[in-house]
Amino acid sequence: MSMSEHDASRREFLVRAAVGAGAVAGAGLVPETHAQTREQDRKAKSETNAPAGVLNYIDLALAGAYADLQDFYRRGLAQxxxxxxxxxxxxxxxxxxxxxxxVITALDEGKAGGFTWPTAQEFFNTIRTHTMEGMFADPIYGGNKDFAGWRLVGFPGAQAIFTPADMQSKQAFTRAPILSLQAQAQGPTRKE
Incomplete structure (x- = not known):
């Protein structure tokens, strides 16, 4: 695969994950009349568009640390x-x-019409940021399921110790995260 093909497929993954996550992350934020459709859409798209528990991460974040962004998501999703x-x-x-x-390209370039607040680019950038957080954050926050994000980039996760040989090695670090932390790293899950 050439570098340009790699960059294109990487971008496609990131933007599909970002917009897919945002499109379904607000499912709990819409009126009950749309709840069944949103739930079907969420189930159909969740692992395709946002692997590694990214949706779970975003849902938990919107219910907690990012609760102040619920209106941002509501309005962005409606637009x-x-x-x-x-x-x-x-x-x-x-x-x-x-x-x-x-649509993703139009959002990314700010060319999607009808967006006021948030703007198309603000909405896209926020969803992309939250998707990346969910993909690569510690699994204790509800994303990075089965360490998928860490495995993707070769991050070893929590280790009891890094030896001097580990620190000086030019080889890829392949030791798995320590098991006691792995068990705890299942992370919280949102209520269905």
Whole structure:
């Protein structure tokens, strides 16, 4: 795979994860009349668009540390839905992969119409940031399921000790995180 192909596939993963996570993370924030549809969409898209428990991380963050961003997500999701319905007559989660890519690109470039607050770029950047946090944070916060993010980048996780040989080695570090912390790192889960 060439570097440009790698960069393109990496970008595609990141933006699909980001927008997919944001599109379903607000499921609990919408009126009950849409709850069943949102739940079906969440189940259908969760591991495809946001692997490694990213949705769980975002849901927990919006219920806790990022509770002040609930209105930001509500409004951003409503504007995303309105943009997709106006442009394609479908909500984002029902669009084809090609159309989702078009929407993601429009958000990223600030070209998605109808966004006031948050702007399209602000919404995209926030979702991308939260997705990256959920993918690479310590699993104790509800994301990075099965250490998927850490494995992706070769991060060894919690270790009892790093020996001098470990610190000087030019080889990839392959020792797994210590088991006692692995068991605790299942992290919290959101209530269904």
């Amino acid at each position: 995303l839905d309105a943009y997709c319905r106006k442009t394609y007559n479908e909500p984002f989660v029902r669009l084809s992969a090609t159309r989702q890519d078009e």
